[in-house]
Amino acid sequence: MRGRRAPSIIDVAREAGVSAQTVSRVANGMDIVRPATRDKVLAAMGRLGYRPNSAARALKTGRFRTIGVVMSGLSSFGNMRTLEAIANESAKSGYSLALSPLWTIARAGFSGAFVRIAEQAVDGVLVVLEAHEIRASDLVPLAGIPTVVVTAGDAHPFPTIDIDQAQGARLATEHLLELGHRTVWHIRGPEDSFSGHDRAESWAATLRAHGRVVPPLLHGDWSPASGHAAGRRLADDPAVTAVFAANDEMALGAIRALHDAGRDVPGSVSVVGFDDMEISAQFQPPLTTIHQPFDRVGTTAVGMLVDQIEGRDSRTPGPVTTTLVVRASTAPPCPPSGQSRAGSMPGFECGSD
Structure with missing residues (x-):
């Protein structure tokens, strides 16, 4: 007995009472179909057991409707938020994702990720980089494939979008100086991090621009544990009144170390983070931080890539700006002994827990 013929797009159109073009639009994930019509088409697909033939569609259109993503630091807060935005925007544009995470920043691993992506027949690639160890020459295997890079570095020929x-970092440092602190200590990110480098450079430049002493850097690795280690060192120095940590997790560790050492935040030391994680408002005290619009970066990156894939003009935007979010972890420095600080709570002893 001959096998049952697989349902076609015409069968689905007849079942749903719509045109074949409408079924095609729904199958391709396009968002120009009314929700009620889309639901009707999807229900018809389910009843008939229809599955879109992506291979046939690729032969007909020359596109696979797939975006490759090569990403380092998959577990980091910023990259996960960016990836979430990339996935949402890709789906809205009718594209699926093929993810090739970099478990190592070694150049061999980076080149291997490109090979894996090329094997998956993608229409374009988004590269989310974090480390300085990646060279411009490592991107050569992608020549001829539409590519957008999400990174703080620019030593490559591809369109770039970043925060x-x-x-x-300038907003964070100037906020603490404007509160009256004489200088600001900094807990920076890893040595090989684009963002850690740029934040540290800007912190130092801002202090110099205001004629302030630039204290020695303290090095972290983005983790709360590294922030705690740096905070323990800072807690022993009574001259430390203001700290800018290069991310919220290190700020959290530093705050705990300061509290453990009897240094009140913000009574004795003010602390600013960077990222604006959802839980930052729940720290004790709630953390003053720099908000990074990761969703905007991911959405913009997908738009830039889809424009390239579909032959539209694509302009590279400038860096996406950040916002200072002021909460309770920062305050003016303590006045000389015996004086009260303006705006302090009744019964509050400046500089103690």
């Missing part, structure tokens, strides 16, 4: 790391 203005220097602007964010």
Whole structure:
């Protein structure tokens, strides 16, 4: 007995009472179909057991409707938020994702990720980089494939979108100086991090621009544990009144170390983070931080890539700006002994827990 013929797009159109073009639009994930009509088409597909033939569609259109993503630091807060935005925007544009995470920043692993992506027949690639160890020459295997890079570095020929790391660090540092602190200590990110480097450079430049002493850097690795280790060192120095940590997790560790050492935040030391994680408002005290619009970066990156894939003009935007979010972890420095600080709570002893 001959096998049952697989349902076609015409069968689905007849079952749903719509045109074949409408079924095609729904199958391709296009968002120009009314929700009620889309639901009707999807229900018809389900009843008939229809599955879109992506291979046939690729032969007909020359596109696979798939975006490749090569990403380092998959577990980091910023990259996960960016990836979420990329996935949402890709789906809205009718594209699926093929993810090739980099478990190592070694150049061999980076080149291997490109090979894996090329094997998956993608229409374009988004590269989300974090480390300085990646060279421009490592991107050569992607020549001829539409590519957009999400990174703080620019030593490559591809369109780039990123958050203005220097602007964010300047906002954090100037906020503490404007409160009256004489200088600001900094817990920076890893040595090989684009963003960690740019934030540290901007912090130092901002202090110099205001004629302030630039204290020695303390090095972290983005983790709360590294922030705690740095905070323990800072807690022993009574001259430390203001700290800018290069991310919220290190700020959290530093705050705990300061509290453990009897240094009140913000009574004795003010602390600013960077990222604006959802839980930052729930720290004790709630954390003053720099908000990074990861969703905007991911959405913009997909738009830039889809424009390239579909032959539209694509303009590279400038860096995405950050916003200072002021909460309770920062305050003016303590006045000389015996004086009260303006705006302090009744019964509050400046500089103690």
